[in-house]
Amino acid sequence: MAGSAYFDSLCRDALRYGRTQGEDGIGTMQEKRLHAVIKHYLCSDPNCHEVGLEGSRYIADVRMGNAIFEVQTGSFAPMREKIAYCLSHTDAVVTVVHPISVIKWVSWVDPETATVSPRRKAPKERIEDLLCELYCLRELLGNPRLRFRLLLLETQDFRVLSKQKNRKRGAERYERMPLSLIDEIEFSSREDFRRFIPNELPTHFTVKQFSALTGIRGVDAYSAVRVLTSLGLFDTGEKIGRSMGFVRRDL
Numbered sequence: 426m427a428g429s430a431y432f433d434s435l436c437r438d439a440l441r442y443g444r445t446q447g448e449d450g451i452g453t454m455q456e457k458r459l460h461a462v463i464k465h466y467l468c469s470d471p472n473c474h475e476v477g478l479e480g481s482r483y484i485a486d487v488r489m490g491n492a493i494f495e496v497q498t499g500s501f502a503p504m505r506e507k508i509a510y511c512l513s514h515t516d517a518v519v520t521v522v523h524p525i526s527v528i529k530w531v532s533w534v535d536p537e538t539a540t541v542s543p544r545r546k547a548p549k550e551r552i553e554d555l556l557c558e559l560y561c562l563r564e565l566l567g568n569p570r571l572r573f574r575l576l577l578l579e580t581q582d583f584r585v586l587s588k589q590k591n592r593k594r595g596a597e598r599y600e601r602m603p604l605s606l607i608d609e610i611e612f613s614s615r616e617d618f619r620r621f622i623p624n625e626l627p628t629h630f631t632v633k634q635f636s637a638l639t640g641i642r643g644v645d646a647y648s649a650v651r652v653l654t655s656l657g658l659f660d661t662g663e664k665i666g667r668s669m670g671f672v673r674r675d676l
Contacts, residue, residue: 523555552577582602
């Protein structure tokens, strides 16, 4: 797809020159490469970047007319109040753009020798991770002006080795570099989230059953079910044995 070629060119610029096309350095000195590449992919005009929201301390990552894009490479929790403000104090369509590393490499950096190890394949992230992140935004999910856009990427992590005996334990991620864009998925209505509901899921089910069918484990499975409930795709139902029950709301 055409967007993929442009995104990949931004990745190459970030690797080769340490910056993206059109970047002038203002306000980007502490900005990680992944965040910067995505921002320029969304809009190549730097005048649309870091736009203050009237009457507040908040700054939109990208604003183009009546569209606000927020790039969130980590947890969604820190952005909850900002998203709530955008929805309640503007009439803009707010899109949260979130990268998912479906192909991930890792290299280890030794801070004492400045050497970088050859890259190795690392466990990939899953699209289902979005549901867990949305738990902190579940009260906002019914708003038709709130949308989500996943960028499925190939990335490479650079992690700084720690001083522990097992130097990889306690290592810190220094940078996540985007390498290429593989695909995009948009969620603009609640019906788009039905992709996370397995066909085999019974009409009346427990979180444990949902977990077994989706591979989402532990508290993340509970969070995912609660998110889909907030979206109106599930209802709470009668208990199944000692477990809380939920009911699918299929069309």
